Amino acid sequence: MNKDRLELLAKDLTREYPRSPRTLLGRYVIAARCLDKCRAELIGKNGEYAYWPCALAGRFFDFTGISPEEFKGFVATGATDDEVADWLNSKSQVKDRMEVIRWNNRMRDMRISELPDTAQEHLEEYIQENIPKHRPAYVWFDIFDLEEQRF
Secondary structure (H helix, E strand, C coil), X not given: CCHHHHHXXXXXXXXXXXXCCCCCECCECCHHHHHHHHHHHHCCCCCCCCCCCCHHHHHHHHHHCCCHHHHHHHHCXXXXXXXXXXXXXXXCCCCCHHHHHHHHXXXXXCCHHHCCXXXXXXXXXXXXXXXXXXXXXXXXXXXXXXXXXXX
């Protein structure tokens, strides 16, 4: 592990938020957020954020065919965002650009009602406790962006 490089690159998630799941890294939504959480965990500054297991990250890893362990191993080398993006694009089992675009759009548009029952049950209380009452969450990604005050 290249701890010195990781210290320079990692966000301190005890003080700031990871990137929005909407932020692209390489060609993928969710990936930048996974990277922020992974780096922070590697240096012990992840706060309340768990890199893995994570339902959001699970969608990304399932789609690309990259394992959370493989991703973490590469991130631990101290790779920059650009290096991680290149690595993701080369390692992903999905090579068709349009397939990636369609998946990104499905993730961006995923309504809470389309999530598994266990996630819906969890979010029923979570939204009440963590999301401002005057800001409705229309899609899954809204929950993250509202709670983390991006809009």
